[in-house]
Amino acid sequence: MNFSQFKNLFEKKEVSEYPNKIQQSPLVSICIQTYNQASFIEKSLDAILCQKTHFKYELLLGDDDSSDGTREICIAYAEKYPEKIRLFLHHRENNINIASKPTGIFNSLYNLFSSRGKFIAYCDGDDVWTDEYKLQKQVNYLLANSKTSFTYHEVKLIDENGQYIPKKKDIEISERDFTSAELERALIQPPISTWCFRNLIKNIPLEFTKTFNGDNFWVSLLGNYGDGKYLSDIKPSLYRIHSRAMWSTIEKPFQLKSKFNTYSYLSKYYKRKKNKELTAYFNSRANNYAKMVLNYYIERRRITELLKFLSFYLKTLWL
16 A cells, blocks of 8 residues: 555545655654644654754654644644654544544554655654664664664653653563564564664555554564664653553453454465465464453453454454
């Protein structure tokens, strides 16, 4: 799926790009998506704009039609830094829902398709970079190591008030190097605000737009292009956990079903690509999460939801 096909499928109302003065081709495109993050977005943008680099970069800022003042803040920054910021003003009509829940997929993919850099870095609108040389260090490594597709680094967790909280185990185990084969299997998911990777994926699988856990899917795709490198000399970014964060506010069964959904579509994608090994691998992971969902409902005697998911699961076996 290229950009034109993406817009034909999902853009119901045309996205507006705010006027800017970016003329030179950047080496890095920084993608930042935001929605109703007025309390956090300024800190996030300030940390990005403080980056010290020997190269040009563009900041692609997508606001998903915020209603809390975030959009006005983004416009103010776009007017103040027209030589660095490309602001995209989105509409909720274009939002891609999964299981009746809104996602940031359209916003994220629009940024990706619009990126002109050789490398792409990510930051969520409520997270903060703390190392002013972060981008330079990651790009230096990628330029010197052609077999690496993906770099990332440490994070520290903070709450909505900026207070440190204990790090989760799944984040700790991602703080190491990974081979391309391990990336393909989506064994890790470093927080997206640490990512810097090669801009090589020009055609996005349609299956990606059907998954709530897009980070898992993207990590697997990056594994097709090289290894992952954990850079320990970069100061930790701040990864915010709060009540308004999309994933943290979702109930447990939906999180389990989302994982099932993601691995099911990864299996379908690799089946379409005729990769039997990864098809079987992700099918097995999907089935494991299906069992967890069923056990969750059985233990709590939620029979209606159990039968509904079981019917859905059986249908996926025939797709």
